[in-house]
Amino acid sequence: QNDVEVFLAMGDVNVAQGRHDAALEQFTHAYAIAPTNPDVLWRYGHALWHLGSAVEARRVYETAIKYDRRCVQAFVGLARIALADTQYQSALDHLRIACELEPHAVIHKIELIETLIALKKPEECTALLPQVLKTLPADVAILQRFAVIAIVLGITAEAISALERALSIDANNADTHCLLGRAYKQSGNGQKAQISFRRALNLNPELKEAQNGLSLLGPLSILRRRKPPTL
Numbered sequence: 035q036n037d038v039e040v041f042l043a044m045g046d047v048n049v050a051q052g053r054h055d056a057a058l059e060q061f062t063h064a065y066a067i068a069p070t071n072p073d074v075l076w077r078y079g080h081a082l083w084h085l086g087s088a089v090e091a092r093r094v095y096e097t098a099i100k101y102d103r104r105c106v107q108a109f110v111g112l113a114r115i116a117l118a119d120t121q122y123q124s125a126l127d128h129l130r131i132a133c134e135l136e137p138h139a140v141i142h143k144i145e146l147i148e149t150l151i152a153l154k155k156p157e158e159c160t161a162l163l164p165q166v167l168k169t170l171p172a173d174v175a176i177l178q179r180f181a182v183i184a185i186v187l188g189i190t191a192e193a194i195s196a197l198e199r200a201l202s203i204d205a206n207n208a209d210t211h212c213l214l215g216r217a218y219k220q221s222g223n224g225q226k227a228q229i230s231f232r233r234a235l236n237l238n239p240e241l242k243e244a245q246n247g248l249s250l251l252g253p254l255s256i257l258r259r260r261k262p263p264t265l
Contacts, residue, residue: 038068045077054084072102079111088115106135106142113145122152140169144179151186159187167192174200174207181213190221208238215247224251 045060058081064074075098083091092115098108113128129146143166150159177200184193197214215230228251234244
């Protein structure tokens, strides 16, 4: 058991560093020792999926659920495999279970709403948003994903609020500034949109969405600055 915990801990460190090949090696060792341990199985499946072995990852996730019907990470793993295959209804079913098992995990609700958007179910998305708003963590990536959802649903005030919060955590995140530009543009505030797109490009000159957003806003701002002809 101690060996399994050591292999899992080493694998988790590699996952956090994005080294999924090294993580797979550690999780494979753990799997050889404890092939029915759900905590081993879902991690093993996670590494397999990141390395492109979706079929094998699905089998491993399903095995994890066989041994533990409350293995939420296995349900999330199956949902992500389904999403990658555009099997949105299957993904939705798995994410609903994940939300039931971990009702306070915001990331599951975010992924659930993203799937509902893909299935064109805006009413259910709107009903879930207040639950997410109450529990949004101080996590830039999650705040960005929430903002994208809010923009798609046309709730720009919430998107702007989430992005401003993200900037209070990391003021030099080009993607956040770009999303803020997108939100301001959608809300009709071209001036603030321009400022946000420019800040994004200052941080990352190759950001295409910011380039396109600024180019579309440019002619409008020039027209607004022109003085009317004198008679």
